[in-house]
Amino acid sequence: MTVTAPERPSLKHRLAERGVDRTLLLLVPGVLFVVLLFAYPVLYGLQLSFQPAEGGSPFANYSTFFSDPYLADTIWTTLRLAIPAALINVLASIPIAYRLRGRFRGKRFLTTILVVPITLGTVLTAEGLKQYLSPVGWFNRILMALGMDEPMRLVPSWTAVLFSLIITGFPFAFLLTLSYLSGIDPTLEQAAATLGADWRRRFRYITLPLLAPGLAITFCLTFVLAFSVFPSAYLVGLPQGETRVMSIAAYEAAFRDGDYPMGSTIAVIMAVVMLVVIALVLAWRSRLYRGATGGKG
Amino acid sequence: MRLGGRRRKSSGVSTAQLPAGRTAERPEYDPVRGPSGRTPSENLDPPIPAKDFRRRPLTVGGWLVWGAVAFFLVNLVGLVASVVVNSFAVTWFDTWWPSGLTAQYYSMAWQEMALLDVLVVTLQVSAAVVVLSVLIGVPTAYALARRTFFGKRLITVLFLLPILLPPMTYGIPLATVLYKFDLAGSMTGVIIANLVPSVPFVVLTMTPFIEQIDPKIEAAARMCGANTAAVFGRVLAPLLVPGILAASILVLVRTVGMFELTFLTAGPGSQTLVVSLYEAMFSAGIRAQQAVDAMAVIYTGSMLVLLVIALRFVNPTQLVTRLKE
Secondary structure (H helix, E strand, O other), X not given: OHHHOOOOHHHHHHHHHXXXXXXXXXXXHHHHHHHHHHHHHHHHHHHHHOOOOOOOOOOHHHHHHHHOHHHHHHHHHHHHHHHHHHHHHHHHHXXXXXXHOOOOOOHHHHHHHHHHHHHHHHHHHHHHHHHHOOOOOHHHHHHHHXXXXXXXXXXXXXXXXXXXXXXXXXXXXXXXXXXXXXXXXXXXXXXXXXXXXXXXXXXXXXXXXXXXXXXXXXXXXXXXXXXXXXXXXXXXXXXXXXXXXXXXXXXXXXXXXXXXXXXXXXXXXXXXXXXXXXXXXHHHHOOOOOOOXXXXX | OHHHHHHHHOOOXXXXXXXXHHHHHOHHHXXXXXXXXXXXXXXXXXXOOOOOHHHOOOOHHHHHHHHHHHHHHHHHHHHHHHHHHHHHEOOOOOOOOOOOEOOHHHHHHHHHOOHHHHHHHHHHHHHHHHHHHHHHHHHHXXXXXXXXXXXXXXXXXXXXXXXXXXXXXXXXXXXXXXXXXXXXXXXXXXXXXXXXXXXXXXXXXHHHHHHOOOHHHHHHHHHOOOXXXXXXXXHHHHHHHHHHHHHHHHHHHHHHHOOHHHHHHOOXXXXXXXXXXHHHHHOEOOEOHHHHHHHHHHHHHHHHHHHHHHHHHOOHHHHOOOOOO
């Protein structure tokens, strides 16, 4: 780095004022890592997607994707599954985290219980759903004992995949929301309470604005989890129908059909769709207050 | 009101936020506590009678929240229990409970699927991923938290992308690149693939954590004559331990549960538990359903053990900022 040029001692000083000093050397391993193992493979895949297996125009794969409804429809299939799942997860975790943010007996136990589903993972959740929701499983038995006429056909179905996304995604959203909520300085709410605000107004005007940036991040992360659904869409969904999500299409193109450039193409389109949604959410988030009083993320 | 109760119970709250004039407004405490700045936490109570909210009757909203939590948990327990019960079942068809219980499917699963090897591989992979991602991620998080510089936005985005993108999108190109360099299909390949989301995850969780550590503490340490090594080793490291633990646990859980990347890069000898479970489920029909469930139970069991051990050392809510308790 030119930072330490001896004949111009003022340069180091001037750079330091702009935030460039030896601390930045700490960035080197991380940046090197992410460039080599993330940026390079992604760019490699990107250029591969413009080299169709059968030759022809560089955009042949993309035009195939958008002209073939069997492939193009996977975009909507995925969004129809991921957006409801992410919204349910975030919206459900707000009231629950708000109620549980104080101290009470058994809080640690309850948080631990709610964390457990994260450790289950999608594969085990799928296995469990297959049996729990099956026509002879406990869920349908309880419904029939309560007076239902015939068992609901829940596996394989779109609903079962949504359930699996909620089971794995909700605890994650809850945990994040709870930690963002706990990061908000309680004295702010106390001040509002002192001025006579009831809990609704405290929530609306103090907690929610401070929490909103964190909620945006939470939404993004649960959306990613839901968007990339792969094992459960295969195992409890209808992989050739209602839950034929983009990752299934990409996987089948690359590994079942061996058409690697097509697989990359679908992966690229998948990333673009995803980033559009994320960018919209983050653009909204950048308009929010992010101060030192917590809830940031 | 609830907050009043909350604050009363907490002791040793930082008094730094309290302006010095505050005690002067409430002179009745001064003779007891003394005029020093070290005001006991009782003096911080707002002038509202503090009530213990634990004894408040539940409102409608409260019932709804608890009901939703209960419904979620009941279904979750049912889901896990179906797998556990079936793994012990002799046969189970169209009844509430299997016809008999046996443990034979566990030994069958253990032998047929070489579970010991799979467990060792899983352990090695996740330990390597946790250590490497903390070593690479924490220094990066420190630099990002403390400095503003040209191109910081670009670097932040670069670290956000591997978390925001679904593993399937970059997993497919990553797998090819790893195959090109003959790394995939081995344990090294699996570790490298799993590091790709883990390092940015550590950076993302540690950056806000470091941001909320007051830089004045470091400045004070330097004023007292500490050199860089001492600032990092004796001032920052102890403050960072909770954050590093939280990040490591989450990375560990993610790695053991990471299906897609391992699935795409693992070879015959480098499958982790979750991938061999998927393979067993996908080829269902070859083996008894109970044996697959037995494997699923072993997977869940090992994850739970990890989690219980981990939660003894770290509060899950410390992910982003430390609790003021």
